[in-house]
Amino acid sequence: MNHDPEVYSDPMSFRPERFMDPNPEMDPPEACFGFCRRICPGRVLADASVFISCAMVLAVFNISKDPEDSFIVTDPSTGIISHPSVFKCSISLHLDRAVALIQADERR
Numbered sequence: 015m016n017h018d019p020e021v022y023s024d025p026m027s028f029r030p031e032r033f034m035d036p037n038p039e040m041d042p043p044e045a046c047f048g049f050c051r052r053i054c055p056g057r058v059l060a061d062a063s064v065f066i067s068c069a070m071v072l073a074v075f076n077i078s079k080d081p082e083d084s085f086i087v088t089d090p091s092t093g094i095i096s097h098p099s100v101f102k103c104s105i106s107l108h109l110d111r112a113v114a115l116i117q118a119d120e121r122r
């Protein structure tokens with residue numbers, strides 16, 4: 015359903031701004047966790063886990079294009095789990111306190 019051209023315009027393109035328009039397209043969680051009596055009971059845990067994982071990574075790392083490679087995702091896979099094809103990127107620490115935060119997490 016998240017790739018249905020009747021629901022999303024140009025569904026295979028990565029265009030997060032589609033959800034920020036004054037008339038946004040349907041929010042994916044409205045469909046990807048199922049519906050009615052069969053709706054996923056783990057959806058709040060799943061949503062919070064993905065959010066906190068992304069927030070932890072973005073709090074300490076700067077992720078950007080690889081300076082020597084393009085960041086073109088030409089062949090997104092399809093199936094139960096969809097992901098971009100392999101690409102190079104640059105990952106660096108972007109806060110002085112990042113090292114202390116990472117080391118504090120390692121000690122726990």
Ligand code: HEM
Nearest residue numbers: 045046047048049051052053054055056057059060061064
């Ligand atoms: C991103 C993560 C997740 C996605 C996309 C997802 C998606 C779904 C979907 C679409 C269904 C409905 C299947 C149907 O209609 O038959 C479902 C059901 C279910 N999910 Fe999830 N789920 C996720 C994470 C979780 C987690 C973390 C848990 C438990 C901690 C969980 C537990 C369940 C259970 C027990 C059902 C069966 C509900 C029933 O049939 O009464 N799911 N999930």
